[in-house]
Amino acid sequence: MSGNKGHITLTDEELLQAYRSSDNNQWLGYLLQRYTALLFGVAVKYLKDKSLAEDAVQQIFLKVLSRPPVEDIFNFKGWLYILMRNHCLQQLRDKNNISGDTALAYLPATEPDDEEMQWREQTLDHMNEAMTLLNEEQRKALSLFYLEKNSYEQIIAKTGYTFMQVKSFIQNGKRNLKHLLLKRTENRS
């Protein structure tokens, strides 16, 4: 799988197309190898165990090789991510019998659509005002990260927050900011 390097410049979709037209699993191999580290990271996050994560990624590889994505999949990365995450959640369910609500908490936000993109542009003006309504930690983390372009390491050094706190303040801050801006837009319309 390392001889011909031409695949490096191909997009995921082109690799999938090459696989479909040749029925050669090697193309799928190139594609999967692009995501090994990311898949492994996702599995470690959910399963909290290196060996279990390795097994989970291995199983996903086998699953994809034995049942490759069908024609109408246009976002291979998203498809693979959902496959990996669902596999991990199923393992957790089997192991701990976690409830549906807990599993729902792991679901990512949906991709933005055109309407949302339009709304984003309209709400830019209200950003600073909305920022003042966030709590201190979220405002500080968002400001240091987005406005001052600090790395997580720098934010940790400046604030004393932990890595996970920084991640959480930024993610939650973004979400709250979105809700505040949405509310403001609704009130004005």
Place this chain on the structure above:
Amino acid sequence: MSEPNNILPFDTGNHASNRLSEEILIAWLDGSLSPAEQHEVEQWLADEGMESDALEGLRSLKPAETKKSVKKLNHRLRKTLLHKKHSRRKANADYFTWIAIAIVLLLAVVAYLAIRKTL
């Protein structure tokens, strides 16, 4: 200080590519990126999705462990692909063997009938 455009609570437009490469990911784990590059990678963390989950997960391991596991998984993947290729070749070989046997048997029957007719 930049304009507040970049602070939009959404995930598009921040990333140069639509996938975080393994090379950059490992460099981030190793701590070998400049603060600006680190910041670029960490834009993924601010969103929810594959990269965010992966960075969070891998941060709990030593970079050497991650490299080892990724290498191991890629090696297994190559072995699986090779095995599948050989299995397919073997299946093809078996197919041709049966065809050859069928032709030989057919020829034998035809020869037998021809000889019997001449006698």
